[in-house]
Amino acid sequence: MRRSRRDDVCDSTWEDGILKDTEILDLYFDRNEQAIAETQNKYGTYCFSIAYHILHDQEDSDECVNDTWMRAWNSIPPNRPDYLNIFLGTITRNLSFDRYKKKKAAKRGSGDLGVCLDELEECIPDTGSSTEDAVEAAELQRMINEFLKTLPEKDCNVFLRRYWYSEEYAEIAERYGMNLNSVKTTLFRTRGKLKAYLEKQGITV
Amino acid sequence: MSEKKTGQAERLFEAMSGVDPELLARSEKKKKVIPFQKYAKAMKLMAACLALIVVGGTCWATLRNGGRQTAAEFSANADSVRKDGVSKAGDNSNKGDFAEEAQATSETNTANHYVVSENEASKDEADAYPKEVAADSEAFYGDDGQSSTKNVESSTVTAEIPKDYLLKISESVDGRGVDSAFYGKVELKGKNLLPSRKETKSYATVIYSWLDGLELMPAEDQTFEDYVSVQLIDKDGNVAKEIRVCDRYLQKTGLEGTFEIVDENYDYDELRRAVDAAAQAEE
Numbered sequence: 001m002r003r004s005r006r007d008d009v010c011d012s013t014w015e016d017g018i019l020k021d022t023e024i025l026d027l028y029f030d031r032n033e034q035a036i037a038e039t040q041n042k043y044g045t046y047c048f049s050i051a052y053h054i055l056h057d058q059e060d061s062d063e064c065v066n067d068t069w070m071r072a073w074n075s076i077p078p079n080r081p082d083y084l085n086i087f088l089g090t091i092t093r094n095l096s097f098d099r100y101k102k103k104k105a106a107k108r109g110s111g112d113l114g115v116c117l118d119e120l121e122e123c124i125p126d127t128g129s130s131t132e133d134a135v136e137a138a139e140l141q142r143m144i145n146e147f148l149k150t151l152p153e154k155d156c157n158v159f160l161r162r163y164w165y166s167e168e169y170a171e172i173a174e175r176y177g178m179n180l181n182s183v184k185t186t187l188f189r190t191r192g193k194l195k196a197y198l199e200k201q202g203i204t205v
Numbered sequence: 206m207s208e209k210k211t212g213q214a215e216r217l218f219e220a221m222s223g224v225d226p227e228l229l230a231r232s233e234k235k236k237k238v239i240p241f242q243k244y245a246k247a248m249k250l251m252a253a254c255l256a257l258i259v260v261g262g263t264c265w266a267t268l269r270n271g272g273r274q275t276a277a278e279f280s281a282n283a284d285s286v287r288k289d290g291v292s293k294a295g296d297n298s299n300k301g302d303f304a305e306e307a308q309a310t311s312e313t314n315t316a317n318h319y320v321v322s323e324n325e326a327s328k329d330e331a332d333a334y335p336k337e338v339a340a341d342s343e344a345f346y347g348d349d350g351q352s353s354t355k356n357v358e359s360s361t362v363t364a365e366i367p368k369d370y371l372l373k374i375s376e377s378v379d380g381r382g383v384d385s386a387f388y389g390k391v392e393l394k395g396k397n398l399l400p401s402r403k404e405t406k407s408y409a410t411v412i413y414s415w416l417d418g419l420e421l422m423p424a425e426d427q428t429f430e431d432y433v434s435v436q437l438i439d440k441d442g443n444v445a446k447e448i449r450v451c452d453r454y455l456q457k458t459g460l461e462g463t464f465e466i467v468d469e470n471y472d473y474d475e476l477r478r479a480v481d482a483a484a485q486a487e488e
Contacts, residue, residue, distance in 0.1 A: 148224065148225070156231075
């Protein structure tokens with residue numbers, strides 16, 4: 001069975017009672033339903049955290065996490081992600097955001113995500129007219145990745161914790177040992193840089 | 206904000222799902238927070254008070270012990286406390302140079318300044334070795350402040366070399382140069398180390414203030430059969446500071462001529478390359 005580069009790293013993070021990522025992936029490939037239980041055991045809290053940061057609702061978050069396991073079961077194989085946690089977290093994030101949009105449309109729910117989105121509006125470039133087609137999603141993703149790689153590690157990390165994980169300022173500050181104002185300042189500047197970068201690319205979001 | 210902007214923001218948020226997993230994995234790392242640091246702000250005032258107490262205590266102890274030898278007195282006694290290797294050279298013409306060097310060094314030293322005990326200097330030259338008379342010499346030498354040959358238990362100083370610095374220790378044994386370079390922490394074992402030296406955070410501070418106080422550093426035109434040179438090299442390969450001390454002194458005090466590395470989390474090859482680069486930069 002093919003082992004990815006990441007497997008070697010995942011192997012080193014094995015803890016007592018919790019399978020390594022490689023072993024969990026092997027269960028998926030063997031179509032052993034124990035894979036889901038092991039995934040839940042290892043990444044349940046992680047995925048729930050992502051969902052809850054977006055939805056701020058226990059029940060909805062649980063549902064998104066359960067849906068994540070199903071999606072993972074359906075996509076592994078053929079996928080064999082290098083970073084299983086990120087793979088699962090991405091699924092959770094997408095599901096959670098879809099649910100958020102539905103709730104927002106129904107004028108239900110609350111949370112910090114609205115604030116995150118308001119902040120991201122600052123990153124929308126002023127270029128482009130309403131008649132221009134928005135850039136393709138894949139292209140936008142590529143540009144965001146390129147942009148993130150231009151950032152210093154700290155700024156990139158803070159940006160991702162805020163706009164990927166939807167964490168609050170205080171959580172980010174505690175994670176990296178920064179004070180609150182530093183986090184806010186870093187994010188403010190990074191948003192400005194993203195906007196400038198997208199404008200320079202001349203794209204329409 | 207307009208609905209269009211909101212929609213664009215949502216699109217941007219969705220596009221973030223395609224972020225490189227390596228970047229996301231990197232963001233997972235948490236900064237290690239030493240519990241003490243959590244209270245750092247609150248401890249600043251306490252640290253300032255402690256510093257005042259320490260300085261005050263040092264000054265008090267100094268006054269109590271009746272001061273120390275002046276540089277002039279020391280230089281007059283310098284000959285009698287030279288090492289065997291130096292005194293045997295018997296070159297009296299160098300004495301004046303050395304005395305000047307010693308005086309100049311003495312004048313630049315700070316509170317933790319060490320001088321040679323006059324009493325000790327008058328003893329057998331072969332056995333004479335510098336004694337440390339510090340502000341708190343009473344701990345070693347008794348109430349009368351006289352030097353003595355008290356044996357102090359071997360003590361250990363563990364300290365960290367400042368970040369981005371290498372501590373390079375060069376030893377010359379029988380004319381052959383041997384370089385050792387250290388990064389991170391070192392453990393300095395020896396005798397006659399004052400209690401105040403223990404557990405200091407900066408190895409450079411330990412060794413510089415200790416060696417500075419010896420006042421036995423030879424003048425630049427002096428050569429010794431054996432010596433130890435200590436350099437602090439910054440990350441650009443510049444020599445920030447260098448001190449040369451006769452190795453025989455170290456032997457006399459029981460201090461080991463080599464320094465044992467405590468923290469082994471270093472890449473020795475990289476260290477060697479850095480030391481070599483620094484040496485080439487000097488040439």
